[in-house]
Amino acid sequence: MNVRPLEFRTARSTAEATALWAEVPDAYYLAGGTDLLIQMRLGRRSPARLIDLKRIPGLSAIEVRGDGALSIGACVPLGVIAAHPEVRARYPLLAECCLAVGSYPVRNRATMAGNVCNASPAADTAAALLALEAAVEASGPNGDVVLPLAGFFQGPGKTVLPAGALVTALVLPAKAAGCRGSFHRLSRRRGVDLATLGVLVGRHAAGGAGAHRVVLTAVAPTPLRVPAAEALLDRQGAAAAAQAAEAARAACKPIDDVRGTAQYRREMVGVLVARAAAALG
Amino acid sequence: MTQRITVRVNGIPETAEVAPDRTLLTFLREDLDLTGAKEGCNEGECGACVVLVDRKPINACLMLAVEADGREVVTIEGLAKDGVLHPLQRKFLEHQALQCGFCTPGMILTTLGLLAENPSPSEGEVRRALSGNLCRCTGYRQILDAVQDAAAELRGTGKGAAR
Numbered sequence A: 001m002n003v004r005p006l007e008f009r010t011a012r013s014t015a016e017a018t019a020l021w022a023e024v025p026d027a028y029y030l031a032g033g034t035d036l037l038i039q040m041r042l043g044r045r046s047p048a049r050l051i052d053l054k055r056i057p058g059l060s061a062i063e064v065r066g067d068g069a070l071s072i073g074a075c076v077p078l079g080v081i082a083a084h085p086e087v088r089a090r091y092p093l094l095a096e097c098c099l100a101v102g103s104y105p106v107r108n109r110a111t112m113a114g115n116v117c118n119a120s121p122a123a124d125t126a127a128a129l130l131a132l133e134a135a136v137e138a139s140g141p142n143g144d145v146v147l148p149l150a151g152f153f154q155g156p157g158k159t160v161l162p163a164g165a166l167v168t169a170l171v172l173p174a175k176a177a178g179c180r181g182s183f184h185r186l187s188r189r190r191g192v193d194l195a196t197l198g199v200l201v202g203r204h205a206a207g208g209a210g211a212h213r214v215v216l217t218a219v220a221p222t223p224l225r226v227p228a229a230e231a232l233l234d235r236q237g238a239a240a241a242a243q244a245a246e247a248a249r250a251a252c253k254p255i256d257d258v259r260g261t262a263q264y265r266r267e268m269v270g271v272l273v274a275r276a277a278a279a280l281g
Numbered sequence B: 001m002t003q004r005i006t007v008r009v010n011g012i013p014e015t016a017e018v019a020p021d022r023t024l025l026t027f028l029r030e031d032l033d034l035t036g037a038k039e040g041c042n043e044g045e046c047g048a049c050v051v052l053v054d055r056k057p058i059n060a061c062l063m064l065a066v067e068a069d070g071r072e073v074v075t076i077e078g079l080a081k082d083g084v085l086h087p088l089q090r091k092f093l094e095h096q097a098l099q100c101g102f103c104t105p106g107m108i109l110t111t112l113g114l115l116a117e118n119p120s121p122s123e124g125e126v127r128r129a130l131s132g133n134l135c136r137c138t139g140y141r142q143i144l145d146a147v148q149d150a151a152a153e154l155r156g157t158g159k160g161a162a163r
């Protein structure tokens, strides 16, 4: 599969994992492997060493912290996240986005940290994570860092994660609990294909100014929040659905590819934002 | 460079030397001669390669054999006991839920995972769980019927899908 000899190492702690990464050039962390193994097969990545993270104790836990935030370990598979009672009760939009990824067997392997680190513009979990203002916790060669998901994505496959840093958890703040709305996603084959585009419209429980979230996927180099559309919904609620849709159409920068044309994507962003905003009631 | 792994496959401990880039699918098919799991697409899209690892259905084409070290794998070959088919296998036959049979091992193992989590799935839940499994022959109706019939039988015996 790999074009050069591959070494497989199992890390037992985050410190061991980052040390194994630093030892050789072209080392890659391995979580579910649902992106990485395919990229290796296509020749887009050719690691000299894979560092398996799944046996690091602690990375497979979902925990409520003292401040009420929910921490989701980097190696928890998407299927487990979507079924978790805390996620379903407090962050239903995240459960919905996790279930949008791949098929049932894929979700038994694929992780949210992998989805975020792979940084596809179409990453489904990014829609909810941006709306909920999640934070990425990582452990790197130069110590631990906490990075807001806002600003994390820099372009297709590019993030601000320092080289060699290992994401340990994604953390959802307590204040984002109860954010409701819907995620609308178009794809060529439901259940397996990446999104042609995705639209999430949500409203935080506290209401008032700053309560709305409009997030778009697969219509720009990164998943995208649209503050102009959010502000319109903050002021006028569902009555501003059509204007919010127009603001989202203006904000997106879609491209033509095998999944759809730029024009189709822009049109559908308008349709889906209007629909999701109206559904907020 | 190879690595030594020990995997329980259909209840039998197997120790082997494998190259780190060998997939679990290739390991099962070529090293253990368990050809029930099929290679359809080799990229996670078709579900023909699905096996259970620690009781969860996964795409064996997207997992390395070395990742299975210490794990428990169940393939279609492990379902029948003493020549008696698992109820789900029998229901697939009764409902003619297979023609060429290429998709069948993956369909059955994915369904077993679903029924272990949810013994009474709605048709919509079965359709969603099987959305990563392609069948080019049956048109799916017979598969959905076989799954519901088997689920009812498994509920009746109180044995559930797990064995």
Ligand SMILES: Cc1cc2nc3c(=O)[nH]c(=O)nc-3n(C[C@H](O)[C@H](O)[C@H](O)COP(=O)(O)OP(=O)(O)OC[C@H]3O[C@@H](n4cnc5c(N)ncnc54)[C@H](O)[C@@H]3O)c2cc1C
Pocket (backbone or CB within 6 Å): A028, A029, A030, A031, A032, A033, A034, A035, A036, A037, A038, A053, A074, A100, A101, A102, A103, A106, A109, A110, A111, A112, A113, A114, A115, A116, A117, A118, A120, A122, A123, A124, A125, A165, A166, A167, A168, A192, A193, A194, A195, B043, B044, B045, B062
């Ligand atoms: C059939 C199929 C369907 C798919 N459908 C969808 C879909 O609908 N929507 C979607 O968004 N995606 C989809 N994907 C893509 C993929 O499944 C997801 O992006 C998945 O969440 C990746 O997670 P993983 O654990 O498998 O990542 P891996 O493949 O293990 O890793 C991905 C990348 O992230 C890095 N990485 C992983 N974990 C960490 C960590 N903790 N710290 C630092 N770096 C890390 C790896 O080095 C690698 O570069 C699909 C894939 C397949 C095969």
Ligand code: FES
Pocket (backbone or CB within 6 Å): B038, B039, B040, B041, B042, B043, B044, B045, B046, B047, B048, B049, B050, B059, B060, B061, B062
């Ligand atoms: S061969 Fe694994 S999903 Fe197609």
Ligand code: FES
Pocket (backbone or CB within 6 Å): B097, B098, B099, B100, B101, B102, B103, B104, B134, B135, B136, B137, B138
């Ligand atoms: S029976 Fe032929 S692919 Fe399903």
